[in-house]
Amino acid sequence: MDLLKVTGGTPLHGSVQISGAKNAALPILFATILSKKKSIIRNAPLLADINTTQKVLDALGLKTLFTLENHQIEVDGSTLTSIEAPYDLVRTMRASVLVLGPLLARTGEAKVSLPGGCAIGARPVDFHLSALEKLGASFKIEGGYIYGIAKNGLKGAIISLPFPSVGATENIVMAAALAEGSSEIQNVACEPEIVDLVRALRTMGAKISGEGTPIIKVTGVPELQGMNHSIAPDRVEAATFLCGALLTKGKVTALGIDQSYMKYPLDVLERIGGKITRTENSITAEYVGELNSVHFTTEPFPGFPTDMQAQFMTLLTSAKGTSTITETIFENRFMHVPELNRLGAKISIKGNQALVDGPTALSGAIVMATDLRASASLVIAGLAAKGETTIRRIYHLDRGYEQLEQKFALLGGNVVREFEK
Numbered sequence: 547m548d549l550l551k552v553t554g555g556t557p558l559h560g561s562v563q564i565s566g567a568k569n570a571a572l573p574i575l576f577a578t579i580l581s582k583k584k585s586i587i588r589n590a591p592l593l594a595d596i597n598t599t600q601k602v603l604d605a606l607g608l609k610t611l612f613t614l615e616n617h618q619i620e621v622d623g624s625t626l627t628s629i630e631a632p633y634d635l636v637r638t639m640r641a642s643v644l645v646l647g648p649l650l651a652r653t654g655e656a657k658v659s660l661p662g663g664c665a666i667g668a669r670p671v672d673f674h675l676s677a678l679e680k681l682g683a684s685f686k687i688e689g690g691y692i693y694g695i696a697k698n699g700l701k702g703a704i705i706s707l708p709f710p711s712v713g714a715t716e717n718i719v720m721a722a723a724l725a726e727g728s729s730e731i732q733n734v735a736c737e738p739e740i741v742d743l744v745r746a747l748r749t750m751g752a753k754i755s756g757e758g759t760p761i762i763k764v765t766g767v768p769e770l771q772g773m774n775h776s777i778a779p780d781r782v783e784a785a786t787f788l789c790g791a792l793l794t795k796g797k798v799t800a801l802g803i804d805q806s807y808m809k810y811p812l813d814v815l816e817r818i819g820g821k822i823t824r825t826e827n828s829i830t831a832e833y834v835g836e837l838n839s840v841h842f843t844t845e846p847f848p849g850f851p852t853d854m855q856a857q858f859m860t861l862l863t864s865a866k867g868t869s870t871i872t873e874t875i876f877e878n879r880f881m882h883v884p885e886l887n888r889l890g891a892k893i894s895i896k897g898n899q900a901l902v903d904g905p906t907a908l909s910g911a912i913v914m915a916t917d918l919r920a921s922a923s924l925v926i927a928g929l930a931a932k933g934e935t936t937i938r939r940i941y942h943l944d945r946g947y948e949q950l951e952q953k954f955a956l957l958g959g960n961v962v963r964e965f966e967k
């Protein structure tokens with residue numbers, strides 16, 4: 547398996563182009579199932595999860611053409627021949643459950659493997675199923691598969707989600723777009739990736755309003771045209787580089803990112819002591835002196851994003867005092883803590899709270915990536931640590947970060963990929 551060798555000690559300096567957001571690209575690719583026409587998606591990131599999504603679409607019979615050198619993906623929706631998302635694909639990428647809404651809307655049936663648990667938590671899909679049932683679908687679970695049918699097609703309804711689940715919001719909005727009549731979906735997720743999905747659906751002729759607010763209204767249409775959309779930038783990737791800049795005492799500009807996606811985390815970076823400069827489509831973080839401890843809790847958007855928790859925790863190892871981080875979205879999202887402590891951090895866990903004592907001088911060691919965002923935090927820790935850090939199991943990283951080592955190299959970071967013997 548591949549591993550990364552990171553040599554620390556050089557402040558990161560320069561600008562980095564932010565890629566399209568993985569968590570927008572995945573639902574948007576699955577949304578192409580809703581149309582029998584050809585869809586074009588641009589600014590798609592080069593990621594393992596995008597490849598897996600292509601395999602799922604291929605398994606459904608859709609023709610996909612990924613010209614990844616220019617980050618463009620074409621999907622021909624006219625050739626749907628299957629309604630099954632197989633176990634061996636779903637288990638590698640739980641976002642495959644997002645085929646449920648589109649398949650039910652287009653064909654009235656779907657067979658999707660239960661995603662199973664994942665490193666950061668059980669991650670059930672009950673909110674998805676109960677919301678889709680309100681539109682007229684019915685489900686049974688057998689042999690590890692979800693079998694969904696909507697014999698009389700989907701009918702619009704008023705639906706209230708028990709929690710603003712990102713995936714459940716995406717599944718229900720995609721299904722409602724082709725349902726008969728109107729739907730009002732309450733307590734939906736407001737993440738920028740939801741906004742991007744709705745923008746993409748609108749290029750197909752979907753009639754949707756309210757995205758980015760807790761209530762989304764959808765008027766179903768009989769059919770949807772092909773999509774023509776460019777993926778929004780990845781706020782989590784941007785946060786990774788901005789935290790890396792401050793942790794290595796450097797200055798980095800993230801290019802192509804909309805600062806409105808990052809209001810809360812940027813406020814926290816300023817409270818920590820980073821000098822943050824915002825322009826229309828870039829954000830710069832500059833180290834200007836001693837960093838301060840802070841307290842934050844992860845929450846649904848517009849609160850502090852759980853996907854940025856590990857990166858900020860890593861930054862806070864170099865802040866003066868004790869920071870407290872409370873994780874409320876996932877039940878097991880502190881697996882990076884023992885790995886950071888191997889690098890010399892002083893982090894303790896009490897329930898869903900991590901206490902980070904600082905400043906601590908990090909020094910290189912062998913560590914193991916445990917999940918996508920945790921592995922990115924180990925890279926920036928290695929860049930700040932004295933000596934060399936080896937990061938194993940970086941297949942987690944490849945799922946969600948495009949050419950990370952090349953991007954860090956452009957900023958002066960020494961990150962080299964090697965093959966584990």
Ligand code: EPZ
Nearest residue numbers: 569641669670671672673674711712713714853875876918
């Ligand atoms: C999306 O996951 C993202 N993944 C996650 O990013 C992100 O951390 C998460 O949203 C929260 O922002 C993609 O977009 C592909 P949820 P999702 O439904 O949709 C519970 C990354 O690193 N829940 O908002 O699965 C769930 O267990 C990944 O890119 C139920 O109980 O998140 C969790 O505790 C990690 N039942 C909470 O809700 C359900 O039916 C939030 O989950 C659905 C969710």
